[in-house]
Structures are given as C-alpha cells and as structure tokens.
Amino acid sequence: MVLGGFFLELHARDISDDGYPYEQKLLRTYDSTKNAYVDYVFVNDGTVNMNTVALDGNIWTMTGTVKDSAGKNFTVRRLLGPSNSGCRQDQRLQD
Secondary structure: OEOOOOEEEEEEEEEOOOOOEEEEEEEEEEEOOOOEEEEEEEEOOOOEEEEEEEEEOOEEEEEEEEEOOOOOEEEEEEEEEEEOOEEEEEEEEEO
C-alpha cells in the first residue's frame, strides 16, 4: 500500500514472445464515483493504460483499452482467479 494506504502498488517483469523485456508498474485504487476498482498501468515502452476492475467471489476481472507501443488500440479483458497450480490468468484481446 502506498500514498496513505489509498493505492496498491504492483510491479511485473516478463519477456514478450518476441524477446522484448516487458516491465510495468500498476497502481490500483477504489473509485467511489464509479463504485469500482481502477488500475493505472505504466509500461516501460512509454504507454499508460487504465482498467476497470471488478471482484466477483474469488475472480478478478480487469477490462480496459490498451494502446501498444505501435499505437494500436486493443480492448482487453483479463480474468484472474485461483487454479490448482496457484493463480490463473486468461487474457482476451479484441480490435
């Protein structure tokens, strides 16, 4: 928790399929006007994305529009929840 406990800060690192070292910093907060959690995602390619986050039982659903480093927009929906091997993530991209 950061900034007085109003934001959850997460860091992620990965290597993309084409070998690019991917890194992001995410800040999650609760927006009382939207009655929803909101993610602000800052990526090492210079892009900034925003997702709306919903929790239903033990499944988190993140939905938003993502702009890649080439400037192409994608609608993204990620489902994150438990599985037998820890956490399961399912990502769907749409034009």
